[in-house]
Amino acid sequence: xxxxxxxxxxxxxxxxxxxxxxxxxxxxxxxxxxxxxxxxxxxxxxxxxxxxxxxxxxxxxxxxxxxxxxxxxxxxxxxxxxxxxxxxxxxxxxxxxxxxxxxxx
Amino acid sequence: xxxxxxxxxxxxxxxxxxxxxxxxxxxxxxxxxxxxxxxxxxxxxxxxxxxxxxxxxxxxxxxxxxxxxxxxxxxxxxxxxxxxxxxxxxxxxxxxxxxxxxxxx
DNA sequence: CTATTTAGGACGTATTTTGTCCAAATATAA
DNA sequence: TTATATTTGGACAAAATACGTCCTAAATAG
Numbered sequence: 265x266x267x268x269x270x271x272x273x274x275x276x277x278x279x280x281x282x283x284x285x286x287x288x289x290x291x292x293x294x295x296x297x298x299x300x301x302x303x304x305x306x307x308x309x310x311x312x313x314x315x316x317x318x319x320x321x322x323x324x325x326x327x328x329x330x331x332x333x334x335x336x337x338x339x340x341x342x343x344x345x346x347x348x349x350x351x352x353x354x355x356x357x358x359x360x361x362x363x364x365x366x367x368x369x
Numbered sequence: 370x371x372x373x374x375x376x377x378x379x380x381x382x383x384x385x386x387x388x389x390x391x392x393x394x395x396x397x398x399x400x401x402x403x404x405x406x407x408x409x410x411x412x413x414x415x416x417x418x419x420x421x422x423x424x425x426x427x428x429x430x431x432x433x434x435x436x437x438x439x440x441x442x443x444x445x446x447x448x449x450x451x452x453x454x455x456x457x458x459x460x461x462x463x464x465x466x467x468x469x470x471x472x473x474x
Numbered sequence: 475c476t477a478t479t480t481a482g483g484a485c486g487t488a489t490t491t492t493g494t495c496c497a498a499a500t501a502t503a504a
Numbered sequence: 505t506t507a508t509a510t511t512t513g514g515a516c517a518a519a520a521t522a523c524g525t526c527c528t529a530a531a532t533a534g
Contacts, residue, residue: 269463269464269467271464286478286479286480287479287480288478288479288480296524297524297525297526298479298480299480299481299482299524299525299526299527300523300524300525302479302480302481302482303481303482303523303524305480306480306481306482308481308482309522309523309524310522310523312523328453328454331451331453332453332454332456332457332460333460335447335448335451335453335457335461336457336458336460336461336464337461337464338447339444339447339457339458339461339464340461340462340464340465340468342440342443342444343440343461343465344465344468344469346436346440348433348436348437348440349433349437350462350465350466351437352437352440352441352444353441353444353458353459353461353462353465354458354462355437355438355441356440356441356442356444356445356448356458357445357455357458357459358372358374359374359376359441359442359444359445360445360448360449360455360458361455362374363445363449364449391509391510391511392510392511393509393510393511401493402493402494402495403510403511404493404494404495404496404511404512404513405492405493405494407510407511407512407513408492408493408512408513411511411512411513413513414491414492414493415491415492417492
C-alpha cells in the first residue's frame with residue numbers, strides 16, 4: 265500500500281468528482297466564484313484559510329489535512345524552483361524543533 | 370559535535386563580525402543600504418537572490434548554503450505560524466521526489 | 475445540435491514585501 | 505563627559521505578488 269502523492273488541487277478535484285458535482289455547484293456552496301474554484305483545482309490559485317475551512321466543512325474532511333497538502337505543495341514547488349537541495353527540508357525540521365524549544369516567535 | 374542551528378540573518382551577522390566590519394562597510398560593498406543589511410541580519414527583510422549572490426561572493430562562501438539557510442528559515446517559520454504538523458515537511462520531500470520523477474514543472 | 479461545464483486570458487484590486495530616509499538609541503574612542 | 509561612528513527601528517512610497525471577477529473559447533454531456 266503506497267502513500268498517494270498529489271496536490272491540493274488534485275485532491276479537491278477528486279473529492280468533487282467522487283460526489284459528481286460541478287464546479288458551479290460546489291463553488292456556490294462554498295461561496296466563491298466558479299472560475300476561482302476551477303483555478304484552485306488546477307493549482308493556479310491558492311485557497312485562503314477561510315476557503316479551506318469552507319471546503320473542509322463541505323466535504324466533511326479534516327481542515328488540517330488540506331492545510332498540510334497546501335503547505336507541502338508550496339514547499340515542494342519552492343525547492344524545485346530554487347533548485348535547492350532536498351536536505352533543505354530536513355534543516356527546516358531541525359529549525360522547527362529548535363525554535364520551539366527556544367521559544368522564538 | 371552538534372549541528373549548529375541558526376538563521377540566515379544570524380549567520381550573516383557572524384560572518385561580518387568575524388572580519389570586524391561595520392554594516393556600512395559590508396553594505397556598500399554589496400551595493401545595498403546600510404539599514405537594509407541591518408534588517409536582513411535581524412531577519413526583518415529577506416535577501417533577494419541577487420543580494421545573496423553578492424553576499425556570498427563578498428564573504429567567499431557558497432551561495433547555495435545561504436539559499437538553503439534562507440529557505441529552511443522560511444519553511445520553519447511557516448510551519449510554526451500555521452501550527453502545522455512537522456510531518457508536512459516530510460510530505461514535501463516526498464512530493465519533490467515524485468514531481469521530479471514525473472517531470473511536473 | 476444545444477446546453478452545461480471547464481479552461482484560461484485579461485485586468486483591476488488588494489495584499490504583501492521591499493528599500494529608503496530619518497531619527498533615536500547604543501556603542502566606541504578620546 | 506563629549507564627540508563620533510554604528511546600529512536599531514519606525515514610517516512610508518514603490519515594487520512585486522497574489523487574488524478574484526468577468527468574459528470568451530473549448531470541451532463535454534445529453
